[in-house]
Structure formats: structure tokens, C-alpha cells
Amino acid sequence: QVQLVESGGGVVQPGRSLRLSCAASGFTFNSYAMHWVRQAPGKGLEWVAVISYDGNNKDYADSVKGRFTISRDNSMDTLYLQMNSLRTEDTALYYCARCRIAATAYGDFDIWGQGTLVTVSS
């Protein structure tokens, strides 16, 4: 079935780095733009980053620009989020999500993973 499974979360000190992964299955991964969305504990949803279906176009929320890098490996059906210079305010559950309309980055998200928790604390 169509599925996204995140991994790589954990507890990290401020200023350190972490890389999240999102493994896709059940659909043609290289046809869809992919996003990262995060949710701080007890809070709402915040869009983080997007990558086009072919990996050639990327965009970021201002809150993570210059610190986070989104990438993908279409041969492995996997999405990544490299997070550097982590701050306490980056503590959140990180979801990967598929853009519903193939080959467009603008859109709603029809498939979500279960999330991976990142805790930034000294």
C-alpha cells in the first residue's frame, strides 16, 4: 500500500546535526514533489521544506533556511532532511508528506508518514 515511513529522529544538543529519512513505497516516488512538515509538542502544523519530483527545485521556510537541506534519492525512493545548527525551537515531530498532484510542488498533501520526533536539548 501507499506508505511513507520516517526515521532518524532522536535527542540532540543545540548546535549539533541530525539527518532524517523518509522511505516511500506503493507509488511512483519520482513523479511527486515531497514536503517536510513539523509539529512542535502540543502545537499546530508548520511547513518546513519542499523538493520537486526530480530534485532540481527546493524551497524552505524562513525559520530553517540556511540550516536545513532537503534532498531525495529517486533510485532508493527516499527523501531526506539534513538539519544543521539545531536550536531548541526545532524540537518537533517531523512528518514527510506527498504532494497530491504529481509533478507539482504547489498543493495539498494526501499521504503523510507517522512522523519522527526530534528533541533538541542540552
Added chain:
Amino acid sequence: EIVMTQSPATLSVSPGERATLSCRASQSVSSKLAWYQQKPGQAPRLLIYGASTRATGSPASFSGSGFGTEFTLTISSLQSEDFAVYYCQQYNNWPITFGQGTRLEIK
């Protein structure tokens, strides 16, 4: 950045009754508006896209309306499984933004 404002923050409704949730955009998003349902411990689930189109698997009791800056999600007859948090999202302009959510609770 487009700010999405949802109201009310919490809505208390009895099972079987109708619930109406609102979402306002700080500038026009045309019909590029989606609604999501999130239950505790679960990922968000797409309910409505294009302001009024039900997503695959979304119950017929859910309907969306609106255009521009004012949007509404209506649940015609509340079932126990409908009590959750609901978010609106605009995707007309970068960055994509979400509302702060409306918590729908049992009265």
C-alpha cells in the same frame, strides 16, 4: 506570508449535530485551500482540497466551501470519530501556511 486564522479555537458540539468551522486568509488564496483532520497520536489526514472537493475516502458528511479569503468546513452530523483537531492550509502562495487549528470536542 499569508496568515491563516481559524475560528473558533475550540468548538463543543453534541453527537448528531452539525459543526461549522471557519478559516480566514489574510489575503486571497483563490480556491487553493485544504482541510485536514488530526486525531491524537496520528498524522494529519486530508479531507478537502480545492476548497470544496472531498479527498479520496473522506466521508460525505464533510463539505467545504468558500473562495478568496473566507472558507468553511461543515460536518453535517457528528459521529464519535469526528472529534479531533482540524487544520486549514493554503497553497496558493509560498510559503505554504496552516491555520492554528480548531479543536472539535464532545459537548
